[in-house]
Amino acid sequence: MRPDRLTDRIAVVAGATRGAGRGVAAALGEAGATVICTGRSSNRGRGGSDYDRPETIEGTAGLVDEVGGSGVAVQVDHLDPEQVAGLADRIRADYGRIDVLVNDIWGAEILKGGPTSWNRPIWEHDIDDGLRILRLGIDTHLITAHALLPLLVAQPGGLLVEITDGTAEYNAGNYRLSAFYDAVKCAVNRMAFAIGHELTPYGATAVAITPGWLRSEMMLDNYRVSEDTWRQALESDRADGGPTAPPGFAESESPRYVGRAVAAVAADQQRSRWHQRSVTAAELAREYGFTDIDGRQPDAWSQHQ
Numbered sequence: 001m002r003p004d005r006l007t008d009r010i011a012v013v014a015g016a017t018r019g020a021g022r023g024v025a026a027a028l029g030e031a032g033a034t035v036i037c038t039g040r041s042s043n044r045g046r047g048g049s050d051y052d053r054p055e056t057i058e059g060t061a062g063l064v065d066e067v068g069g070s071g072v073a074v075q076v077d078h079l080d081p082e083q084v085a086g087l088a089d090r091i092r093a094d095y096g097r098i099d100v101l102v103n104d105i106w107g108a109e110i111l112k113g114g115p116t117s118w119n120r121p122i123w124e125h126d127i128d129d130g131l132r133i134l135r136l137g138i139d140t141h142l143i144t145a146h147a148l149l150p151l152l153v154a155q156p157g158g159l160l161v162e163i164t165d166g167t168a169e170y171n172a173g174n175y176r177l178s179a180f181y182d183a184v185k186c187a188v189n190r191m192a193f194a195i196g197h198e199l200t201p202y203g204a205t206a207v208a209i210t211p212g213w214l215r216s217e218m219m220l221d222n223y224r225v226s227e228d229t230w231r232q233a234l235e236s237d238r239a240d241g242g243p244t245a246p247p248g249f250a251e252s253e254s255p256r257y258v259g260r261a262v263a264a265v266a267a268d269q270q271r272s273r274w275h276q277r278s279v280t281a282a283e284l285a286r287e288y289g290f291t292d293i294d295g296r297q298p299d300a301w302s303q304h305q
Helices: 019-030 057-066 081-094 127-152 168-173 179-202 217-222 230-234 247-251 255-267 281-288 300-304
Strands: 010-014 034-039 070-075 100-103 159-163 205-210 277-280
Touching: 010 019, 010 127, 019 034, 019 057, 019 070, 019 100, 019 159, 019 255, 034 057, 034 081, 057 070, 081 127, 100 127, 100 255, 127 159, 127 179, 159 179, 159 255, 168 179, 179 205, 179 277, 205 255, 205 281, 230 247, 247 300, 255 281, 277 281, 281 300
Parallel strands: 010 034, 010 100, 034 070, 100 159, 159 205, 205 277
Antiparallel strands: none
């Protein structure tokens, strides 16, 4: 990926505060794009975020600048149609178009719970929490697509990327943690297909991309490691007394990996070959030859084949 491949592109990463969204924004910045980074957590306040964490959209925009792109932070709650419509108005006035829209909005990591709450029947879950998971994971994507896609189809060649967990094929045959989580992650894959159908006449491409085992900020905190020391989580007898990760964590990936997958598709003049498909970051790495920040091409999904 040359650092100038996307210098003329206007990208929006919805849900860019942390995790995969931050990784995607940074990778688009590596390729020179202007990246509008949206989310609720800002230096100006949490904006209704379900998380009480230090990451902010301004921090993501700064990272985009550091790696060679141009980062723009805009605080938006993607559950609020008026706020998202305001975002569209601002982009229309400032840039006139969107070339790449990445829907990475989630925010329900705490609500989905840990392993002790997985595989429980629906009637044992809190219904309010479950319905909020649906709103955070599905409504946000639809609201964002409704408001921003008119700016994507203003000219041919636009790219919509839906970030989810698990490919359509994998999720169709495997139960995903709970009925609520399962519904969200299957729905996001289907959105890439359904909205892709609607984008076809406009010469735009829609694709669903899933990372593998993501070393998000929250995941690293869970194992009490950093991106530089994450392999310590695999040690069975840790000197620091921290928890030991399962062996599969060896195939985990940084958020930049799925970001480079998005950037590679965005830079591909033949990107329409991925239209309406559901693919993994590892599959795209093999196709395009990019690596994670440590030079590896991890594939956590290979353990489930």
